[in-house]
Amino acid sequence: xxxAPRSGAQALAGVFCIDDHLxxxxxxxxxxxxxxxxxxxxxxxxxxxxxxxxxAEHIPALGEAGLLGMHLHGYGCAGASAVAYGAACxxxxxxxxxxxxxxSVQGSLxxxxxATFGSEEQKQRWLPGLAAxxxxxxxxxxxxAGGSDPAAMTTFARRDGADWVLxxxxxxxxxxxxxxxxxxxxQTDDGVRGFLVPTDSPGFTARVIPGKRAMRTSIQCDxxxxxxxLxxxxxxxxxxxxxxxxxxxxxxxxxxxxxxxxAARTCLEVAVDRARTRHVFGAPIGARQLIQAQLADxxxxxxxxxxxxxxxxLSKDAGTLAPAQLSxxxxxxxxxxxxxxxxARGILAGDGITDEFPVMRHLANLEAVRTxxxxxxxxxxxxxxxxxxxxxFE
Ligand code: TGC
Numbered sequence: 214x215x216x217a218p219r220s221g222a223q224a225l226a227g228v229f230c231i232d233d234h235l236x237x238x239x240x241x242x243x244x245x246x247x248x249x250x251x252x253x254x255x256x257x258x259x260x261x262x263x264x265x266x267x268x269a270e271h272i273p274a275l276g277e278a279g280l281l282g283m284h285l286h287g288y289g290c291a292g293a294s295a296v297a298y299g300a301a302c303x304x305x306x307x308x309x310x311x312x313x314x315x316x317s318v319q320g321s322l323x324x325x326x327x328a329t330f331g332s333e334e335q336k337q338r339w340l341p342g343l344a345a346x347x348x349x350x351x352x353x354x355x356x357x358a359g360g361s362d363p364a365a366m367t368t369f370a371r372r373d374g375a376d377w378v379l380x381x382x383x384x385x386x387x388x389x390x391x392x393x394x395x396x397x398x399x400q401t402d403d404g405v406r407g408f409l410v411p412t413d414s415p416g417f418t419a420r421v422i423p424g425k426r427a428m429r430t431s432i433q434c435d436x437x438x439x440x441x442x443l444x445x446x447x448x449x450x451x452x453x454x455x456x457x458x459x460x461x462x463x464x465x466x467x468x469x470x471x472x473x474x475x476a477a478r479t480c481l482e483v484a485v486d487r488a489r490t491r492h493v494f495g496a497p498i499g500a501r502q503l504i505q506a507q508l509a510d511x512x513x514x515x516x517x518x519x520x521x522x523x524x525x526x527l528s529k530d531a532g533t534l535a536p537a538q539l540s541x542x543x544x545x546x547x548x549x550x551x552x553x554x555x556x557a558r559g560i561l562a563g564d565g566i567t568d569e570f571p572v573m574r575h576l577a578n579l580e581a582v583r584t585x586x587x588x589x590x591x592x593x594x595x596x597x598x599x600x601x602x603x604x605x606f607e
C-alpha cells in the first residue's frame with residue numbers, strides 16, 4: 214500500500230505568518246497548488262521515489278489546475294502574478310522537488326522560451342497544449358562537458374539551403390524522454406540561437422540517466438542530435454545570444470527560490486512534530502533546550518528565506534527584479550533548505566533516514582537543486598562580479 218510522507222496536516226504558520234502576507238490572488242493559487250500537491254502527488258511520492266518512477270499520468274491534473282506556465286498570459290495560460298507562481302512552486306516542492314522541477318521545466322523554461330522568443334505561429338502551436346498538460350516541453354541547454362559555462366556549448370546548427378541541421382549533445386535535460394518538443398540552444402555562424410525541435414524528429418534521441426540518488430520522481434536525460442533537420446520556422450525568431458536562455462533561467466531560479474522553502478517547511482514541520490511527540494529521558498525531546506535551539510535556528514532560516522522569496526515576487530510583479538537578486542535568493546534559500554533538512558534529519562535520529570519521514574528524500578533532492586540552475590559557486594561569482602565589477606569565472 215502506498216504511503217504518503219508524514220508531515221503536519223496544517224502548514225506551519227511560523228512567527229511571521231508569511232501566508233497572511235500573500236495578496237489574495239496568490240493565496241487562492243496557493244490553496245489550489247497545495248491541494249493538487251497533497252491530493253495528487255503526495256499519496257504515492259515515497260513509493261515513486263523508491264521505485265525511481267515519474268508518473269506522467271499526474272501531468273493533466275497540474276494542467277487542469279492551471280499550474281503549468283501559470284505566470285504567462287494568453288494561449289491558455291492563467292496570467293497569474295509572480296507571487297502566485299512562487300507560492301505555487303513552494304507548495305509543490307513542499308511535497309517533492311522532482312515535481313516542482315517538472316513545473317519549472319515545463320513552465321519556467323520551455324513555455325517561457327516560446328512565449329518570450331517565439332513567433333505567433335509557434336505560440337499558437339505549442340503553448341495551449343503545454344499549459345493544459347496535453348504536451349510536455351523540455352529545455353536543452355546544458356552539455357556533457359559542464360553546465361556552468363553555456364558560452365562554451367558545442368552543439369551546432371548549420372544552414373543547409375533553407376533548413377538548419379542540428380548536431381551535438383546535451384545532458385541533464387529534464388523530461389526529454391517524455392517531451393513532445395525540445396527548446397534547444399545551439400551555436401550558429403551568427404551566435405547562439407534557440408530552436409523548437411519536435412522530439413519525433415529523425416536524429417533526436419533522449420536516454421534517461423540512470424542511478425540518480427536524488428530527484429527520483431522526475432526524469433533527466435542525455436540527449437543527442439544526429440543531424441536533425443529543421444525548417445527555418447523552427448528557430449525562435451526573437452532569441453539572439455545567451456540572453457535568450459539566461460532569461461529563461463531567471464524564471465526557473467525564481468521558482469527554485471520559493472520552492473526550496475517548501476521543502477524546508479516540510480522538514481521543519483516534521484521536526485516540530487517529532488519534538489512534541491518523541492519521549493526520551495522521560496520527557497518530549499522538544500522540552501530540551503538543545504532541541505529548541507535547533508528548531509529556532511531552522512525557523513529563522515525558513516522565515517528569512519520565505520520573506521526573501523516574497524520580496525522577490527513583489528519585485529518581479531513590480532518589474533524591478535534584477536538577476537543578481539535571484540542569485541542571492543537561489544544561493545541562500547537552497548543552501549539554508551539543505552541545512553534545515555539536515556537538522557531535521559538529526560532531530561529524527563535513526564528514523565530520519567527511513568522513508569517513514571520525507572526528510573531524507575528532501576535532503577537528497579535539495580542536493581540536486583543546489584547544482585542545477587547555477588551552482589552555489591556560480592551564484593557566488595555572479596555576486597562577486599556584482600560587488601567588484603570583475604568577472605572571476607575562469
Ligand atoms: P555574460 O557575458 O554574463 O552574459 C551574456 C549575455 O547574457 C546576458 N545575461 C543575462 N540576461 C538575462 N538574465 C541573466 N541572468 C543574464 N546573465 C547574463 C548578458 O547581458 C549578455 O547579453 P548581451 O546581449 O550583452 O550578449 O555571460 P557569461 O558567459 O560570462 O556568463 C557567465 C555566467 C557564469 C554568469 C553564466 O554562464 C551562468 O549563469 N552560468 C550558469 C548556467 C546555469 O545556470 N546552467 C544550468 C542550467 S540548468 C539546465 O540546463 C537544466 S534545466 C533543468 C532541467 O532540465 O531539469
